[in-house]
Amino acid sequence: MDLATLRARLGRRVGFDGNTARLDGFINDAVQHIHGWRQDWSWARRTLQFRTIPPETGTAATATNGSRTVTGLSAATSTRTGAGLSLPDGVVYDINADDALTTTAYLTTRYGGGDVTGTAAWKVYYDTYPLPPDCSQIGTLVLTGNGWTYHIEQQSLTPRHMKRLTRRDYESYPQYYALDSSNPIPAPWLNPTVASGGVGPLTGAYTYWYAFRNTATGEVGPLSEGVSFTASSNDINVTTIQTLQDYGKRVYRSTAGGSEPVFHSDIAATAVSVLNDNTADSILGVDASTSEYIGPHPQQGVVEKVRLWPPPDDEYTVSLTYFATQKPLYKDNDVPILPARFHQVVLDYAQALYMREQENWAAASRLEQRVITMIEKMALEQDSDPSTVIQVGRGEPSTEDALRGDGRWPRWVNQ
DSSP, X not given: OOHHHHHHHHHXXXXXXXXXXXXXXXXXXXXXXXXXTOSOOGGGEEEEEEEOOOOEEEEEEEEOXXXXXXXXXXXXXXXXXXXXXXXXXXXXXXXXXXXXXXTEEEESSOOOSOXXXXXXXXXXXXXXXXXXXXXXXXXXXXEEETTEEEEOEEEESSHHHHHTTTTTOOSSOOOEEEEEOOSOOOOOSSOOEEEEEEEXXXXXXXXXXXXXXXXXXXXXXXXXXXXXXXXXXXXXXEEOOOOOTTOEEEEEEOOTTOOSOEEEEEEOTTSOSOEEEOOOGGGTTBOTTTOOBOOBOOOOSOOOEEEEESOOSSOOEEEEEEEEOOOOOOSTTOOOSSOGGGHHHHHHHHHHHHHHHTTOHHHHHHHHHHHHHHHHHHHHHHOOOTTOOOOOTTSSOOHHHHOOSSSSOOOSSOO
């Protein structure tokens, strides 16, 4: 059942007083209560694959002891902000900002090695990748490739503990991962400017936003303030789109008369910030160059991330299983992620919450007891018999056997 159906049925139970927001509040509280009963509901499990980015290397960097500025890097092919930069002193420094136009990187801490001028070997590592916006907990993290599968252990919630175990082993197979929420992308502080671009197909009131985008990981930051324009059979020019170091820019637009920011197009970090828009509502949300569905803005600025340690030394595929969080139900067609057969439990608990507000304590307690009984039955369905052991093949692969022996991430078995 979607939110509109749940609201209508709850209204029939308790007597609808015309306040839809009040009923929606009871329904959302009930959904969140059931979803939060445990973190590993099978129906909340999701899967995702992402590819790691190989390191970038060079031999002509200039670094001065005590300075946060490193020059002489090659032109960046993706966002380096938040990545790690290895320098001749054997330390991997976090990049606070990268200027793709001048091949300069700014470190979060001062360089501690000896001075080098135009001869320093450097390497940029991409070790941090965003988790899905609805991720509340990681189930498994598995490195895959050419039939080889190996689980990566979560050693800590903080990368600080993880790094103490590695002894500067910057190019080995992944041993640990940690959860991280560092390096949030800033929100634009300049609003876009919109104006008529001449005769065109757009008619109606449109709103425009943009956000900075990490081109390495795909993470999108918070939106700028929205700016509206009413078109009358014309194109629309969008200007004053701010440039921020090596971040790309992603433009969003509403449909005619709408209010939701939907993907319009991407603009490179160094591109001229002028966009002529004649895009029909029917093709918003899709990247015209790749046919990839991007959809609306994720509506958050800080994304939980996973940091792999040691950093990837090449391009690999990582398979992730995670448990999704239940987002609040806003629209009439929003549906809870719990299975439809449990939606009756949502109605029972929402009705109990309503009765408690009406101080009908006895009836509320009876309903709550029934809800608890049903949730406990739901939880029992999740747990298998602990005495049952299932073995596939010849058991777990050995870490030592899987490694090729040259310090790289393993890609296949029996080597």
